[in-house]
Structures are given as structure tokens and as C-alpha cells.
Amino acid sequence: MTPDTARAPAGSAVSGADGWEAALHQAFEVLLGRPLSAFPSEAGYGAYYGGDRLDETEVNRDPAWLGRAALSGRETITGPDELVLRDGGYPVLRFDASESLFEVDVSSEALPFAFRREAAAASLAGRTGILRGTELARLTERHGVDLTAPGLPGHVWYLWQARIASDGTLLGALRAATGIGDGPQSLVPAEEETDVADAVEHAALRSHLAAFLDPDAQDLAFRPASPAEQGEATVACWEGAVDQYRITLWRLDLMAGRPWS
Numbered sequence: 001m002t003p004d005t006a007r008a009p010a011g012s013a014v015s016g017a018d019g020w021e022a023a024l025h026q027a028f029e030v031l032l033g034r035p036l037s038a039f040p041s042e043a044g045y046g047a048y049y050g051g052d053r054l055d056e057t058e059v060n061r062d063p064a065w066l067g068r069a070a071l072s073g074r075e076t077i078t079g080p081d082e083l084v085l086r087d088g089g090y091p092v093l094r095f096d097a098s099e100s101l102f103e104v105d106v107s108s109e110a111l112p113f114a115f116r117r118e119a120a121a122a123s124l125a126g127r128t129g130i131l132r133g134t135e136l137a138r139l140t141e142r143h144g145v146d147l148t149a150p151g152l153p154g155h156v157w158y159l160w161q162a163r164i165a166s167d168g169t170l171l172g173a174l175r176a177a178t179g180i181g182d183g184p185q186s187l188v189p190a191e192e193e194t195d196v197a198d199a200v201e202h203a204a205l206r207s208h209l210a211a212f213l214d215p216d217a218q219d220l221a222f223r224p225a226s227p228a229e230q231g232e233a234t235v236a237c238w239e240g241a242v243d244q245y246r247i248t249l250w251r252l253d254l255m256a257g258r259p260w261s
Contacts, residue, residue, distance in 0.1 A: 020183060021171075023202040027209055028174045030199045032236060033224060036170055044252035045170045045235065046099060047177035048161040049083055051245035057082040060159040063148040065097050071137035073098035076165045083162065085247065086211060086220045086240065089188050090179040098133040099163040104147075105129060105156045115143040124255050130160060161248070168252070170235070177238065177247050178212045180205075218242060 029035050039045075054060040059080055069075040076094040083093055106116040106129045118139055124130045131139070136157075140147060147157045166172035180186055190210035197213050200206035215222050223237045233254040238247040 023205055024171060024175070024180070027197075027200045027202060027205040028171070030197065031174070031178075031209060031213060031222075031224070039170050039235070039251070040253075041169070043254075044168050045166075045173040045249060046168065046252055047164045047166060047173045047247060047249050048101070049093070049095070049164060049245060049247055050161040051240070051243070053082060053241070053245040054159060054162065056244075059083060059162075061154060061157075062159075065100065065102075065133075065159050065162075066136075066140075066147055066157075067097070068137070070097035071133045073134070083245070085177075085179045088191060088211075091181065091186065094165040096133075096163045096165040098137070100133045100159060101125070101161040101163070102131050102133060102136050103127070103129050103158055103160045104131060104136070108153065108156045110152050110156055111145060112143050115139055115145050118143075133163075164247075173235075173249050177236070177249050178209060180208065212238065220247075 025036055057080075059082055062080075064070065064077060067075070070077055073096060076096055078094050079092055081092075083095075084090065085093065101124065104116075104119050105111070106120045108116070119131060119136075120128050122131055122135050122139070124132060139145070146152075164176040166176040175181070179188065184204050187204045187208040188211075189204070189207040192210075194210045194214060197206045197210040200209055211217075212220065213222050214220075215224075219241060221239045223239060225232065225234055225236055233250050235249040235251055237249065240246065
């Protein structure tokens with residue numbers, strides 16, 4: 001699937017790359033309710049796909065996530081078809097397994113004790129056994145563990161949160177979470193008129209983001225961080241298909257050693 005290049009509404013023109021980036025900044029400041037400059041640029045940000053859909057479709061146990069090229073970040077994983085932002089012509093998602101989050105059963109005696117001990121010590125998000133893909137790759141190689149070996153129980157690992165591929169910046173994570181590509185040609189107009197994005201100045205962005213700004217939407221409800229949550233790990237999230245999946249934008253420097261909000 002490729003983005004539709006002929007559906008941006010009139011008034012969507014921008015002047016070069018600088019004009020497009022300025023339009024994105026203004027639009028996402030409307031979405032977040034505060035300037036992007038209020039977020040520390042050095043923190044690192046990522047959009048993650050999680051929820052029941054990963055388990056129900058068994059995508060979270062697909063050995064493709066554990067491929068060496070995928071866990072090292074040399075290759076991204078495209079699709080699968082079950083994982084979408086929303087219906088209606090949005091681009092196929094690309095995932096970065098190296099930055100995705102996996103859960104390992106550190107209590108399982110089917111895994112070497114030394115591996116389990118190091119995995120527990122390296123845990124993220126305030127949950128024992130949660131590992132970033134790069135760390136999982138390092139530990140499995142160090143201890144000679146093959147998590148796809150046929151003799152291992154199926155529950156010893158699963159994908160908890162799939163990182164939608166992006167460059168680690170807040171702007172990149174916001175684009176990934178809302179299905180926006182490199183230019184206006186990637187935008188998908190909302191199917192229904194709504195006033196939730198009226199403050200967005202760029203016409204095509206306003207129409208596109210209307211589908212991502214409605215807190216009452218049944219297919220993808222927007223959940224901005226409340227003032228009390230500002231400064232916590234969660235920047236924003238979207239709940240899809242009545243809690244079947246969840247897109248969460250996290251601030252990455254707050255992931256270690258504490259629960260994520």
C-alpha cells in the first residue's frame with residue numbers, strides 16, 4: 001500500500017521543506033496543547049503499537065521479530081496487515097524491532113539462569129523482563145539462547161510494544177503515530193467534517209489530523225496527556241477499535257527503572 005498522492009485539499013501548499021516542517025510544528029502543537037520546544041530534544045521519543053490485537057492475531061509471537069537483522073536495526077518489519085493505524089488508505093506501518101519492547105519470562109527454568117538474571121537486571125518500564133530489542137539481541141547472543149528453538153515453551157517471550165519506525169525525535173514520533181510521510185502528498189483527508197482540528201492552520205494537515213484529534217472517536221480515540229501527567233513518560237496516546245490496540249508516544253529517557261504512565 002502506498003500513500004494516495006492526489007487527495008490533499010486546496011490550500012495545502014507549503015513553500016519548500018522549511019515551510020512543511022513549520023506547518024507540522026504548528027499542527028502538532030495544537031495536538032499536544034503546548035509548544036514542541038517544551039519537550040527536551042535530547043530525550044528521545046518513539047511511537048509504540050500495543051494492545052490485545054497483537055496477542056489475538058499472534059503477531060506478538062512471530063519469530064520474524066527476533067531475526068538478527070531486525071533486532072540489530074539493519075532491517076525494519078513491514079506490516080503485518082493486522083496492525084494498522086486506522087482504515088482508509090493510510091500507509092503500511094514499518095516497525096523497528098531493535099527499539100521495540102519484548103517481555104521475557106525470567107522465571108522460566110527453560111532458560112539459562114545467567115540469562116534470566118541479566119534480563120531481570122536490564123528490565124525497563126518498571127516491569128521485570130521487559131527488554132528493548134537491542135538488549136534482547138545482546139543477551140541472547142551472549143548466553144547462546146535461541147528463543148525460537150522448538151523445544152522452548154511458547155510463553156518464554158512475546159512482543160509487548162512494537163516501535164513504529166522513526167528517527168527518535170519528537171516530530172518523527174508524532175509523524176509515525178499519525179501516519180504522515182515526507183510531504184503533503186502523504187496526507188489522507190478525514191472522512192467526516194469535524195471542528196476538532198480547527199486551530200491547525202495548514203488545510204491538508206487540518207483535514208488529516210481531524211482523524212487523530214477526536215477524544216470521542218470509536219475507531220481511534222485521542223488521549224492527550226493531562227496537565228498532571230506532563231513530565232511523565234507518556235506524551236500522548238490513541239486507543240483504537242474500542243481498546244483493541246493502543247498507539248502510545250513515549251519519552252524514552254524516562255523508560256528505565258520506573259513504571260511508564
